Amino acid sequence: MNQKSELEKYTEYGLSGSPQIKADEKRYWLGEFRERVIFALTYEQINRKEAVKIVEEKCKDHSVKKIIIEQDVQDVIAEKFMDVANKYQKDYKMIDTQNKKGEIALVLVSNEAVDEKEIVMDEIPMLPEAFYHSKNKKLCKKHMEILQEKAHFFIDEFEEITLLDKMMGIKCGVCEHMKES
Ligand SMILES: [Zn+2]
Structure with a gap:
């Protein structure tokens, strides 16, 4: 995305009062724009034993550049995803969104807009x-x-x-x- 279009957007938002919406959106997606988010896990999903495996599979996608985890996630769980980040050479970051009512615990993010339709799975597939x-x-x-x-x-x-x-x-x-x- 070139600078000019960013600036135009900024101006537009300025007029319509959208920066707050964007700020809320970014807080929800752990500091990222929704359009860049490829996959996300909720707090409920991240504790499931299948979650690591699923994130690992998703990380095989080269458009995934970063794994971001909300700071409230337990260390023992977060460490498993840090290992995945190392293994697949993704950036890894913890973030404190100060959003105590947040649902999202982890996001996989691209460097550009991907407009993924289904970021959050309704249900994590379970290994029988x-x-x-x-x-x-x-x-x-x-x-x-x-x-x-x-x-x-x-x-x-x-x-x-x-x-x-x-x-x-x-x-x-x-x-x-x-x-x-
Ligand atoms: Zn059999």
Whole structure:
């Protein structure tokens, strides 16, 4: 965006009294303009064990440049996202928005406008419990399909059993777990 258009915008806002709206918007999105936000987690979502994995997947998108976390997020949780930022070479920042009623705990941000439609997921996809207890990382076709459908963010954590695996006696970790329980 060139300087002139920024200036024009500024002038426009000045006339219509919008700076306050922009200020509120930025406070809500942890100091960022909504148009730059690619993904966000609410306070409720950030504590879920799936959240880190989902953010990690989102960070594979090169337009994500920064991870910003609200200061009120517990340190143990925030540290996990700091690790993700390091791993994917994103900037990491904590911010105190002074917005105690805020909903948003974390944002992934681009350097430019992306106008992402769905920034916040209604619900975080959950890895079905049986997959957490999987005996190994190899799954039968059926369980790969279930994973794809219910929690595709986790798909790269597992592999479908190959013919060679079968010959070597490797069985689906989830099927094996279910037999035991
Ligand atoms: Zn299976």
